[in-house]
Amino acid sequence: MEDPRVFFAPGRVNLVGAHLDYNGGPVLPIAVDRGVYAAARLRTDGQIRLRSLDRSPGLDIAVGELEPSRVAAHDWASYPLGVWWQFKQKTGHGSGMDLMFGSDLPIASGLSSSAALEVSTALALDALHGSSLPAVELAMLGFRAETEYVGLQCGIMDQFASALGREGYALLLNCADATYEHVPFDARAAEVLVMDSGVPRRLGDTSFNDRVAECSEAYRVLRAFRERPCLAAYDAADLAAAGEALHGACRMRAEHVVREVGRVASAVDGLRRGDLAILGRSLNESHDSTRDLFEVSSPELDVLTGAARELDEVYGARLTGAGFGGCAIALIHPGSSAVVEAHVEQKFEDRFGRRPHFDLLREGHGPMEFVPNGEPA
Numbered sequence: 001m002e003d004p005r006v007f008f009a010p011g012r013v014n015l016v017g018a019h020l021d022y023n024g025g026p027v028l029p030i031a032v033d034r035g036v037y038a039a040a041r042l043r044t045d046g047q048i049r050l051r052s053l054d055r056s057p058g059l060d061i062a063v064g065e066l067e068p069s070r071v072a073a074h075d076w077a078s079y080p081l082g083v084w085w086q087f088k089q090k091t092g093h094g095s096g097m098d099l100m101f102g103s104d105l106p107i108a109s110g111l112s113s114s115a116a117l118e119v120s121t122a123l124a125l126d127a128l129h130g131s132s133l134p135a136v137e138l139a140m141l142g143f144r145a146e147t148e149y150v151g152l153q154c155g156i157m158d159q160f161a162s163a164l165g166r167e168g169y170a171l172l173l174n175c176a177d178a179t180y181e182h183v184p185f186d187a188r189a190a191e192v193l194v195m196d197s198g199v200p201r202r203l204g205d206t207s208f209n210d211r212v213a214e215c216s217e218a219y220r221v222l223r224a225f226r227e228r229p230c231l232a233a234y235d236a237a238d239l240a241a242a243g244e245a246l247h248g249a250c251r252m253r254a255e256h257v258v259r260e261v262g263r264v265a266s267a268v269d270g271l272r273r274g275d276l277a278i279l280g281r282s283l284n285e286s287h288d289s290t291r292d293l294f295e296v297s298s299p300e301l302d303v304l305t306g307a308a309r310e311l312d313e314v315y316g317a318r319l320t321g322a323g324f325g326g327c328a329i330a331l332i333h334p335g336s337s338a339v340v341e342a343h344v345e346q347k348f349e350d351r352f353g354r355r356p357h358f359d360l361l362r363e364g365h366g367p368m369e370f371v372p373n374g375e376p377a
Ligand code: GLA
Pocket: 014, 017, 018, 019, 020, 021, 022, 154, 155, 156, 157, 158, 321, 322, 323
């Protein structure tokens, strides 16, 4: 059998644009310098063997036994299996393979370990079969695997951020039509401090899908007043015009979505002007809105972000990913992580009697293959 080839796909941090992707809005993620590594080779005996250094159990399954309706039954292995199935549908290639994963991303913490798992699988399949699918297609294989098999009604952001990440840039992705643009992000001007609340969550076990349902109900109500293509396309005047017809949780979710769109625009403006204070303000406002209007924060995430914001070294801070636990991020002045960590740790320990975990990330490159001479392919 041939030697395995090694592939990498990054995790992501979304700077701003919380819960906008499945509402057709803009998001602004960066790929980070951590992710999932996949060692992969094709097999000729029709077996798929999946292993992970971080998760168990592994899975051995014959290609002929794989049914789409059973993909979701395999815990973490559902993600690569779902991608394998989607790839077969798309290209007709359905041979067996060995796939061994290892990750340096915290799992289930809001940094898109699932998307990195999916995109690394898609990249491996594409390279081993020589199918040369564009990066957008690799992202879509992961997105469909997650929504059709794993059952999370997420948007396209995480897989696109992983597949299209580019060093030195944030990705401005318009989720209404999957068009995108890379906006320069100077890694020397800011570092991303990840502050892990230590409360893990699998999104499938949270109210994530409830939020998706509340947003689509808000959209249904608003359409009766005015036809627009998605919830993120409405504005404050539309919401006012709907009056009492839009009330309770649905109104709160819609208010968040409509205002968050403006925050993405202002964050992009800040990035283009090299004014990170503007970007930081958008992060802070985004956090407050996900806490008060979208109701996906937690006391731990509020203490982490609140403590970070007290410091001059911090441009801004917000929860990352979907919320419900997991991590918050602080955008900080380069070289200031020790000061920020000490302050946040003290505040967090005073309140919860334990310490949070910190990780300093940098924006990183997109997916790639490692080739024997050490240069990216
Ligand atoms: C999760 C989902 C994404 C997105 C974010 C919230 O990470 O996977 O698609 O909806 O939450 O912005």
